[in-house]
Amino acid sequence: MSALADFQNSLYLQGLGDVLPSLPTDLTKLEGLAEGVLSRRAFGYVAGAAGSEATARANRAAFDRWRIVPRMLRDVAERDLSVEVLGTAMPAPILLAPIGVQSLLHPDGERAAARAAAAEGLTMVLSTAASQPMEEVAEAGGDGAPRWYQLYWPKDRDLAVSFLERARDAGCTALVVTLDTFTLAWRPRDLDAGFLPFLRGIGVANYFSDPVFQKAVGGPVTDANREAALLHWAAGFGDPSLTWDDLIFLRDHWEGPIALKGIQHPDDARQAVDAGMDGVIVSNHGGRQVDGAVASLDALPGVAKAVGDQAAVLFDSGVRTGADIAKALALGADAVLVGRPYAYGLALGGQEGVRHVLRCLQAELELTLALAGLTRPGRLSPEILSCAPTSR
Ligand SMILES: Cc1cc2nc3c(=O)[nH]c(=O)nc-3n(C[C@H](O)[C@H](O)[C@H](O)COP(=O)(O)O)c2cc1C
């Protein structure tokens, strides 16, 4: 029996012994539970989005507009969720999205997420804005664990090069460059609470531990230069002057595959391919950047068409269930990144909470595929979907 079927059975069997799972298997319930264990500010930072949060809602509504049309009698006895994306073998087309500041959620922070990802063999994308240095997060995941690195491209090019070298040395095999967040958007929950994790020193570990950053602030960060270091961080976090011509810099300093995160327009996807990029990640940052931006799922088919088979297409923003993953794959994604669900799992149960989320997603995806008549993620296509009738 597959490990995923084992997991499903174990949940039923635990019920016989009156040992119920500590977290719900309907992952859409996690947000409400996380609200109960996090401070108002921390919850607002994670759950919140830009502006009126219209795009965050649109991300979910877009999934709800598509319905799966299952097919019968197709021999689905042998199932295999594995895929290879950007040179990385994955047991399922699911990655842990880069999420910074994880010690806001749980004292174990990114290290707990890395251990959970490693236990499932799933790829974690390490964030530049992590609350623990990338070397420590990588060590927690262990040698064999697949990991990629997400770059927030700073103004200081020497710092960018240092990040890339450290990521390579920490065993990251692919680079994700986030383009949509060179500055934080208008986020009312945080503005109204007067809250930014960085100003409290959460999310700057990769900077403060970096030799290039330290040199720029006159030495290791101590109580004496801490405020100056935070100001230096804030002034150099993002570079709004970047253009497509700058991508050559990444090619010159990163040997492995590169994917651009935050692509929403088919023409940008074409430009990424023309610039020699290996992948694009269709994303609106979970609705956290441009309020009013197109739902990520609605942007996906056009980007997938523009890219064809010339680059990998990944997707995030709004994925909450295995069925959501099936829909995104059917609309052209090779794999999806999951964000808030595992952040809530971390808040609720540390490493085991993240693992619960990852197992539920994989098990539900496998069951959804099989019950829809499919054995492999690659067989998914738009023909398995229909547009839901508008209902109220
Ligand atoms: C608390 C939080 C922190 C995030 N930090 C980063 C980050 O450091 N780098 C990045 O590229 N994206 C970051 N993101 C965006 C995620 O990578 C991803 O695009 C988004 O969460 C996907 O939407 P979802 O949460 O609906 O799954 C963050 C998102 C959240 C909620």
Ligand SMILES: O=C(O)C(=O)c1ccccc1
């Ligand atoms: O909060 C975010 O969405 C995010 O991506 C971010 C940006 C800068 C630092 C940490 C996280």
